Every structure is written in structure tokens, then in C-alpha cells.
Amino acid sequence: MTEVKSKRILMLHSSSDLYGASKVGLETIKILKENGCYVVVALSSNGPLCKEIISLDCPVEIIPLATVRRKYFNLKGLFNRARAFRTSIRELDRIAKLHDIDTIYSNTTGVVTGAFYSKRKKLKHVWHVLEIIPGPKWLLKAYAYLMLHYSDCVIVVSEAVKSHWLKVNRNLNIHRLYNGFSIEPYSGNDSLRDELGLPNDQLLIGMIARVHFWKGQSYFLEIASLLKQKYHNIKFVMVGDAFPGYEYLYDELKQIIKENNLEDAVIDLGYRTDINRILQSLDIFVLPSILPDPLPTTVLEAMACGKPVVATNHGGAPEMVKLNETGFLIPWDNAHIAAKTIFPLIEHEELRKEMGRKGQVRVNEVFSYKQHQENLVAIMNSI
CATH class of the missing domain: 3.40.50.2000 (Glycogen Phosphorylase B;)
Structure with missing residues (x-):
């Protein structure tokens, strides 16, 4: 070269x-x-x-x-x-x-x-x-x-x-x-389920992003509340600390969790460096940004780890997610439609695995x- x-x-x-x-x-x-x-x-x-x-x-x-x-x-x-x-x-x-x-x-x-x-x-x-x-x-x-x-x-x-x-x-x-990115999939024996004491059949839906109003943590919780009403074997994982000056958003998120009775369903891990390991443990990755995210790195990381991606339909996400093949696109302002879009991924394990496999291929071909x-x-x- x-x-x-x-x-x-x-x-x-x-x-x-x-x-x-x-x-x-x-x-x-x-x-x-x-x-x-x-x-x-x-x-x-x-x-x-x-x-x-x-x-x-x-x-x-x-x-x-x-x-x-x-x-x-x-x-x-x-x-x-x-x-x-x-x-x-x-x-x-x-x-x-x-x-x-x-x-x-x-x-x-x-x-x-x-x-x-x-x-x-x-x-x-x-x-x-x-x-x-x-x-x-x-x-x-x-x-x-x-x-x-x-x-x-x-x-x-x-x-x-x-x-x-x-x-x-x-x-x-x-x-x-x-x-x-050159991403080496996590291959250790430990997993997030082991760390949290969760059973192997526990479904994990997660998002990874710095806590900021436009990154969509509150939207993620709104979607989680709707999914929890229909499915009981789901935990929602949030990873990321607050951008300096926005620490107050933690209190707002805690209030949303309390108001929607999500205390037992939401796991907030805060800042973590073992992102690949966490992604390997998730079943579904969600990018809920309410403003256009230029080319979110976490989407590439999730796809590289073989996970189906559900992302809001603006910014760079539509260029990354191949619709209905590597994941789904959702509106940034309608939690009911977003939740319904996720239903098939929750109900069909093979669909999750197939979209994950195609996501890995797409990362290798395009990114x-x-x-x-x-x-x-x-x-x-x-x-």
C-alpha cells in the first residue's frame, strides 16, 4: 500500500x-x-x-x-x-x-x-x-x-x-x-449474564451511548415500558456515563424508570470499557437517537458482534443497517411503532441470528x- x-x-x-x-x-x-x-x-x-x-x-x-x-x-x-x-x-x-x-x-x-x-x-x-x-x-x-x-x-x-x-x-x-474498525469478538467464558446473575435464557435488549438528551435514553425507556407490558422475560441494558454538564439527566432517567415501574427490568451499567463483551451478551441492540447520529460507532460494533440492530431512521443509520436484512429502522418519535417493530426479534431467535450473521457480512464488505x-x-x- x-x-x-x-x-x-x-x-x-x-x-x-x-x-x-x-x-x-x-x-x-x-x-x-x-x-x-x-x-x-x-x-x-x-x-x-x-x-x-x-x-x-x-x-x-x-x-x-x-x-x-x-x-x-x-x-x-x-x-x-x-x-x-x-x-x-x-x-x-x-x-x-x-x-x-x-x-x-x-x-x-x-x-x-x-x-x-x-x-x-x-x-x-x-x-x-x-x-x-x-x-x-x-x-x-x-x-x-x-x-x-x-x-x-x-x-x-x-x-x-x-x-x-x-x-x-x-x-x-x-x-x-x-x-x-478491526473488531475482535469477545471469546472469553465470562458473560454479562454471569456477571449479573441472570439465567442463560434471559433476553437482553441494550443500548450503548453517552448520556445526552439527543442520544435517546428516555426514548429507549419509553420503548422498554411498552415491551415489558407484552413480554416478561426481558432485561434492558443501558451503558454510558453522562457528557460533562449533563449529569442532571441521570435524575430524569431515574424518574422515568420509577414512573414506568421499570426498576426490576432496567440495568444501568454506566461507563464501561468492555463494550465488545457486553455486545456479545446482548440479543438485540437498539440505537434510539432522537437527533440524526452521523455514523454511530456502536452500530458497527453491534453488527460486527453478530447482533441485529434496531435504529432510528435518520442520520447515518440507514446507510449502515440494511433494512429487513441486518435489522430494522424505527421512527425517532413514536415508541408504539418502535416497540411493534421489535416484536418479531423478541419472538424469533432464528431471525435474530440470521440478521446478526448478515450484519457481520455487511461490516466486512462495507465498513x-x-x-x-x-x-x-x-x-x-x-x-
């Missing part, structure tokens, strides 16, 4: 967790390293992602990145970001000089300083966009302007993301790059690590 032409890359990423965006960044680092690049990574905080990056023999710098968050969309927040921006630029300059960087790689729209710094220093800038931002319009137009004039290449993770940004500015030069690697190298060599 041809190596990437640009060999000294500074990647900027706004978080240090191990959720979807961080996993995408981690896979990107692996590919760049495997193809002859020297990669330095700048993060805004310490966390589990740091250990993973260091294991790839990549330097990690913890610096202010002036991350864009909605909580800063006020006068006090703007002053805060202005100070952080100046500090971030100084730190990027220090790192770039120290490591002789020729390319800035911004992973997610949460980091904008890379665009300004690369423009100022006449470095190449790649922007890997993982988001479908609903608005406001001024913010969309500002991002589109930066993508057009401050980036040499814009990579998006799905056709849904590409379509979204082209509606903002049709002149954007966008490359669609599906994520691809493989090899394809991701080849396409990323081609994109990087085009700038």
Missing part, C-alpha cells in the same frame, strides 16, 4: 474518553502510523484515550484547545473561549515547532483552532467532521466558511453528514469516508478496517 505523503501530523481532538469520536480518532492514528506517518496528538484533558494513544507510540500533549461547546454561547463564555484560543494557538505553535509538523488534523468540529493555526503557518489542514449540527444558521455558515477557506480537505463519516454540509455550502470539497485504511490513504495523498 502506498504510504501517506504527509508524514508529520498533529492531530487535535477535543475529548479523552473512549466513545465514538475518540474511537474514530484512534483508528485514524493507527492507519496513519501504519502508513509511515509521524503522529502527535493534542487533547484537552487526560483520560482513557491517552493510554491507548501512548500504546501506539505516539506523543500526547494535554493543552487548552478552545473547544466549541454550546455552554459557551454567551458573553461570559465568549470571553472564556477568546482567552483559551490565544493559549491554544501558542501551544500549537510550540508543539508544531518541536515536532516539525507539516499537517494539522482536526478530529471533529469541536476543535477550530487547528483551522486558524494551519492557515497562519501555511500548513496543510485536514478536518474530519463527525457531526450533523442542527444550528443555529450563523454557526453552520461559520463552520462552512472555515471548511471552505481554512481546510485543504474535509472528511465526513457518512452521506448524511455530506448532504447536511453541502446544503449549507454546495462549494465544499467533501470526501465521504466510512469508519472501519472494514482495510477499506477504511485504503480510502484514508488515498484522501491524504490527494491534498
